[in-house]
Amino acid sequence: MNTLIIKPKKTFNFIEDLKEIWEYKGLLYFLTWRDLKVRYKQTVIGVAWVLFQPIITMVVFNVFFGKFLKTPSDGIPYPIFVYTGLLFWQFFASSLGDVSGSLVSNKNIITKIYFPRLIIPISNIITAFIDFLVASVVLAGLIIYYHYTPHLIGLLVLPILVIITFLAILGLGLFFASVNVKYRDVKYVIPFFIQTLMFVTPVIYPASLLGKYSKILALNPMTGVISTARATLLGAVPVNWTLILTSLIAALVFFIVGYIYFKKTEKYFADIV
Numbered sequence: 001m002n003t004l005i006i007k008p009k010k011t012f013n014f015i016e017d018l019k020e021i022w023e024y025k026g027l028l029y030f031l032t033w034r035d036l037k038v039r040y041k042q043t044v045i046g047v048a049w050v051l052f053q054p055i056i057t058m059v060v061f062n063v064f065f066g067k068f069l070k071t072p073s074d075g076i077p078y079p080i081f082v083y084t085g086l087l088f089w090q091f092f093a094s095s096l097g098d099v100s101g102s103l104v105s106n107k108n109i110i111t112k113i114y115f116p117r118l119i120i121p122i123s124n125i126i127t128a129f130i131d132f133l134v135a136s137v138v139l140a141g142l143i144i145y146y147h148y149t150p151h152l153i154g155l156l157v158l159p160i161l162v163i164i165t166f167l168a169i170l171g172l173g174l175f176f177a178s179v180n181v182k183y184r185d186v187k188y189v190i191p192f193f194i195q196t197l198m199f200v201t202p203v204i205y206p207a208s209l210l211g212k213y214s215k216i217l218a219l220n221p222m223t224g225v226i227s228t229a230r231a232t233l234l235g236a237v238p239v240n241w242t243l244i245l246t247s248l249i250a251a252l253v254f255f256i257v258g259y260i261y262f263k264k265t266e267k268y269f270a271d272i273v
Helices: 014-023 025-040 048-068 078-100 119-145 152-182 186-198 207-217 221-234 241-272
Strands: none
Touching: 014 025, 025 119, 048 078, 048 119, 078 119, 078 152, 078 186, 078 221, 119 152, 119 221, 152 186, 152 221, 152 241, 207 221, 221 241
């Protein structure tokens, strides 16, 4: 009787990982569909929650930051200004929280069967991306209401912004998910980290408000993503290509570091999760 022994890879090869993920695409689909059903099962408003959350947040921010504090918005009506930022930010924040705890929450299948572990965090991001697409309907409505006409270049750049966001989420998420397997108190740190990061991301204010310090802010990948989304969709300010390039490089660095750390610790997941 032949025995098949599965050993962890000794080298990092992302292309090979992609091929393996493709071989297990059925599992990726199943996990994504499972997450979607669990998220909306036995909820009163169901999918409407995806729209309700950013809309209510937009209203609250508009009242306090737009009306009371008179936060500048590059000449853009504050509701659509802040919603554009919230749309990308909530995609990033919700995905990062889910990915960071994904290995622990799926420990039952990790300890029983072999499959590419990268499938779990990727399925979480896809689930959040579907929420992002649904919530984008509100942004489209606001664009029509405020009589904005997105530039063609904006529609072409949007996929790049999504890719940058995906890389940033996956990189940071893989790192935190790996650490969380060994140190379970990470789940208490992540919400605080995300909440703090929001205030150093131009979600409720324009990046130009910080003046010379905006260059430091550009090391946060979401800075370039949100600023470019506003520039291309709403056209109030020129596109800062240096900013978006900086965000892309930062997201790639986060991804590479997170991926390497994930692969180095992957062989221990089933033993300590």
